[in-house]
Each structure stands twice: as C-alpha cells, then as structure tokens.
Amino acid sequence: MPLTGTGSVVVPIDTGVARFHLSQAGAHTPLPGTGFSKKEDLVGPSREVMVLDANGVVSFAHKVSNAPRLSQSDLYPVRHAFSPEHVTALRLLGLAVKRTERALRAMNDADEIAADIEVQKAQVLLPELFCCRSLGDGFGGVVNGLLSAFESLEGSPPNVLQLRTLNGVLSVLRDKPFLSSEEADEQLEQLEAVDLCLHPPELVKFLSSDENIGSSDENVR
Amino acid sequence: MTKTYVETTVLTDALLKPGPRATAARSAINSFDESQLPVYSIKEMKAGPLHHYVWLHGKLATTGSWVQTLGQLRRMAMTPKRYWVSTAVEALEAGAHMGRKVTLRDLVKKYGGAATDDAVRCDRYRLSLRYIIMSAWRRRRSLTSLVVDELGCYAEANVTEERGLIELGETKCDPKNECSLAADLRKNPEILKTLKNAVEAQPAKPENARRAKVLKELVRLPKEKLTAQQCCHLGDAVFAFFCPLDAVILTTNAKDIGPLAAVLGKKVQGP
Numbered sequence: 348m349p350l351t352g353t354g355s356v357v358v359p360i361d362t363g364v365a366r367f368h369l370s371q372a373g374a375h376t377p378l379p380g381t382g383f384s385k386k387e388d389l390v391g392p393s394r395e396v397m398v399l400d401a402n403g404v405v406s407f408a409h410k411v412s413n414a415p416r417l418s419q420s421d422l423y424p425v426r427h428a429f430s431p432e433h434v435t436a437l438r439l440l441g442l443a444v445k446r447t448e449r450a451l452r453a454m455n456d457a458d459e460i461a462a463d464i465e466v467q468k469a470q471v472l473l474p475e476l477f478c479c480r481s482l483g484d485g486f487g488g489v490v491n492g493l494l495s496a497f498e499s500l501e502g503s504p505p506n507v508l509q510l511r512t513l514n515g516v517l518s519v520l521r522d523k524p525f526l527s528s529e530e531a532d533e534q535l536e537q538l539e540a541v542d543l544c545l546h547p548p549e550l551v552k553f554l555s556s557d558e559n560i561g562s563s564d565e566n567v568r
Numbered sequence: 569m570t571k572t573y574v575e576t577t578v579l580t581d582a583l584l585k586p587g588p589r590a591t592a593a594r595s596a597i598n599s600f601d602e603s604q605l606p607v608y609s610i611k612e613m614k615a616g617p618l619h620h621y622v623w624l625h626g627k628l629a630t631t632g633s634w635v636q637t638l639g640q641l642r643r644m645a646m647t648p649k650r651y652w653v654s655t656a657v658e659a660l661e662a663g664a665h666m667g668r669k670v671t672l673r674d675l676v677k678k679y680g681g682a683a684t685d686d687a688v689r690c691d692r693y694r695l696s697l698r699y700i701i702m703s704a705w706r707r708r709r710s711l712t713s714l715v716v717d718e719l720g721c722y723a724e725a726n727v728t729e730e731r732g733l734i735e736l737g738e739t740k741c742d743p744k745n746e747c748s749l750a751a752d753l754r755k756n757p758e759i760l761k762t763l764k765n766a767v768e769a770q771p772a773k774p775e776n777a778r779r780a781k782v783l784k785e786l787v788r789l790p791k792e793k794l795t796a797q798q799c800c801h802l803g804d805a806v807f808a809f810f811c812p813l814d815a816v817i818l819t820t821n822a823k824d825i826g827p828l829a830a831v832l833g834k835k836v837q838g839p
C-alpha cells in the first residue's frame with residue numbers, strides 16, 4: 348500500500364524487520380499536516396521460505412525483507428491514518444485552534460464580543476469532531492471533555508485562563524490525535540484545573556443524586 | 569490542630585461525584601489541618617460505588633447503545649438492590665430528551681451510525697465514566713494528608729482496562745488466618761460491647777442486625793476467627809472504633825455513624 352507523500356511503502360504486519368514506521372513520538376521527518384513522521388525503528392521481520400536444493404532436499408531459510416514494515420504496536424495508531432475521520436479531525440482541529448487563538452487576541456484587545464464569537468465558532472466544530480472518535484478513546488475522551496466544558500459554561504464565555512487552556516488542549520489534540528487514554532487524561536486534568544466540568548450535565552446530575560450509588564449503607568456494604 | 573477521619577461516603581463524594589458534591593467533600597477535607605483516610609474507606613469505595621460505576625461503563629461499552637443501557641438501568645431500579653432508582657434515571661432520560669432537539673441529521677449522513685444520538689450519548693457517558701473511574705483510583709491516596717490503618721489482608725489491586733472494559737481486580741480481602749483488624753478490635757472488648765448496644769438501639773435494618781451480631785460474637789467468642797465477610801458487616805462500627813479520639817469522622821451518613829461515635833465520645837461532621 349503506497350504511503351502518500353513519502354514514497355515509502357507500507358507492508359502489512361509481519362514478524363520482523365521494520366525499517367520505517369509512522370509514529371508521532373520521536374519524529375525525524377515530519378509529514379506536513381498529519382502529525383506523523385517517518386521514523387527509523389527496530390530491525391525485525393523476516394519470512395520463512397522453502398528452499399529446494401539440487402538434490403531435491405527441502406529446507407527452510409529465513410529471508411530478510413528489505414521492504415519497510417510496521418510493527419504490531421504501530422498498527423493501531425496508523426489504522427485510521429488518512430481515513431476521512433483523520434483528515435476531517437485535523438481540518439476541524441486546525442480551525443478550532445485558530446478560532447481560540449483569535450479569541451485570545453480579541454480578549455487581549457478587550458473586545459469581548461469578538462472573543463465570544465470566535466469561541467462560539469470553535470464550539471460548533473466539536474459535535475462533528477466527536478463523530479471522528481474512531482481515531483481512538485483518547486481522542487474521543489478529550490473531545491467529550493471539551494464538549495462538556497463548553498456545555499458547563501451555559502453560554503457564558505470562558506475566562507482568559509480557561510480559554511488559554513482550551514487552546515492548549517486543542518493544539519495538543521491537533522498535533523497528536525491518536526493520543527492514548529492516559530495522555531488524554533492528562534489533558535482533561537488541565538481542563539479540570541481551570542474549573543471546567545468534563546462531563547455531560549445530566550450525567551453529573553445522575554451521579555450526584557442522593558438516591559444514587561454510594562450514598563447509603565445498603566449500597567456500600 | 570484539627571484532624572479528620574474520612575469515611576467512605578465522603579471519599580466517594582470527593583472522587584466519584586462530579587460537580588458540587590465533589591467540591592463540598594474536598595473543601596470539607598481541606599478545612600482540617602490533618603486529614604486521615606483509612607484503607608477501609610478505599611476498600612468500601614472500590615467494592616461498592618466504584619464497582620457499580622464499572623458495571624454501568626461496561627454496559628455502555630458492550631451494548632454501544634444508550635437506549636439499551638437505559639433499559640438495563642430501569643431493570644436495576646426495580647430490583648431490591650436499587651443502585652439506580654427511578655428518579656435518578658429520570659434525570660438522565662430528561663438530559664437525553666433535551667439532546668434530541670439537536671439535529672445530527674447532516675452528521676448522520678456523513679458519519680453514519682457513529683453520529684446518531686444514541687451512539688453519541690452512549691460514548692459520551694462511557695468516556696466520562698472511564699475518566700471518573702480511572703482518575704478516582706489514581707487520586708485516592710493523594711486526596712488526604714495521610715492514609716492510615718493499612719489492611720494487611722487487603723491487596724489494593726490496581727484498576728486496569730482490558731478490551732475496552734475496566735477491570736477492578738480483587739475487591740475483597742483475602743485474610744490468611746483472619747481479618748487483620750481482629751486483633752486490634754479484641755483488645756477493647758468494652759468498646760465492642762458499647763458499640764453493640766448502640767447498634768442494637770438503632771432502627772431495625774438488616775445491616776444493623778448483621779453488625780450487632782458480629783460485635784456480639786467478637787466479645788462472646790474471642791477465639792473464633794473474624795472472616796472477611798464479617799469485617800464487611802462491621803462497616804460503620806469500624807470508623808467509630810478506629811477514629812482517633814482527637815479526630816472528627818467526616819461522613820454524609822451522620823444519621824447512622826453519629827450514635828456509634830457518640831457512645832465512644834467521638835464526633836461526626838458532614839461536608
């Protein structure tokens with residue numbers, strides 16, 4: 348399968364020699380606009396081949412392939428690379444980052460209306476971004492947190508600190524859309540730290556209900 | 569110097585109930601100079617509320633549908649356990665109803681099933697629950713200034729994720745000989761008797777009957793081994809017994825724990 352833009356060839360998983368793989372960590376050669384880079388990696392995959400000698404004796408040998416390979420651990424992140432969801436997510440996240448940057452600039456200029464308009468424009472991108480959650484639970488978790496954060500503001504504009512954090516989280520997600528759940532948690536903790544609620548309001552109400560779990564002896568013991 | 573001994577319900581509020589309840593619980597904990605969290609609270613939170621959250625998360629993950637999960641919640645509300653009673657479920661239904669006003673039609677055309685209201689709601693709740701569960705476990709030992717009364721027979725197995733489901737690991741104690749609290753409890757038979765009398769004076773509830781029976785047996789049969797199950801039945805009595813005299817038990821369940829603490833000259837406080 349040709350890999351657009353690199354000239355490399357991605358060969359299906361095998362048990363061996365990986366020359367290059369797509370990774371977001373330890374980038375060497377960035378692939379513009381994708382958050383991916385080409386990176387040298389482990390030497391590994393080989394294939395067992397059957398050899399028939401002149402005497403008709405069959406033996407097996409390991410043939411080392413020169414083709415670039417993907418290791419198993421890399422399969423999941425790249426499975427959705429360049430999928431319509433990935434491309435859409437990068438486009439929408441790029442827009443959202445720019446909108447929040449403009450909002451911050453407007454806030455600096457004490458133009459609260461302009462800032463709020465930019466925030467609104469960033470917020471309306473989020474439902475579609477959530478539709479791109481096949482990129483992973485880390486991605487889905489952060490977008491869910493962002494959706495809830497805006498919902499929890501109930502129409503009020505975020506303050507400068509909140510907006511700066513929202514911009515930071517959106518930027519991280521744009522640069523690393525295939526982030527793990529643990530990495531997503533770190534981003535969510537940043538939103539929590541500036542008093543943004545990360546969960547749908549009706550779920551918060553449900554979990555906080557007096558009649559819900561954890562409030563009585565009967566439930567705990 | 570003010571001290572508090574944090575009971576399970578406040579730990580649960582602080583870690584598992586997002587919103588005002590968490591804020592109130594954390595503020596209450598931080599209002600003391602020293603906050604002590606007994607491992608018994610962690611054990612109870614994991615075996616109770618956290619376990620139920622994991623159940624709900626699993627339902628959302630396996631059905632992939634909010635509507636189907638809601639059906640399971642309604643069924644649960646009708647059982648004697650009633651983890652989620654009908655009014656609490658209604659709050660969720662109301663939220664879901666509000667969500668239907670938002671049109672996702674264009675997105676459904678583009679993204680198919682992933683953009684339907686049912687799938688979006690299911691995944692949003694699942695991802696939120698995952699974060700709440702994992703962060704609660706991660707923060708449990710940093711919530712208070714001290715973690716006290718470690719339990720030798722309780723392995724605080726880590727919470728992990730496997731194939732999209734959350735794995736709590738072992739939630740019960742595994743005493744080699746007997747419950748690790750037994751020796752300390754038996755040192756004070758007079759306190760046990762006082763507690764037993766206080767429990768018996770409380771309204772007749774199954775957990776009070778079980779608690780009184782265990783306290784009675786600890787005094788009457790000191791050579792009998794205290795089992796892990798009996799330790800669970802002790803519940804409120806453990807907090808009243810082990811809370812230091814100079815500390816206040818922080819609980820949302822003052823109605824039940826208050827009388828037990830009072831007979832031992834200890835105080836309880838709500839968040």
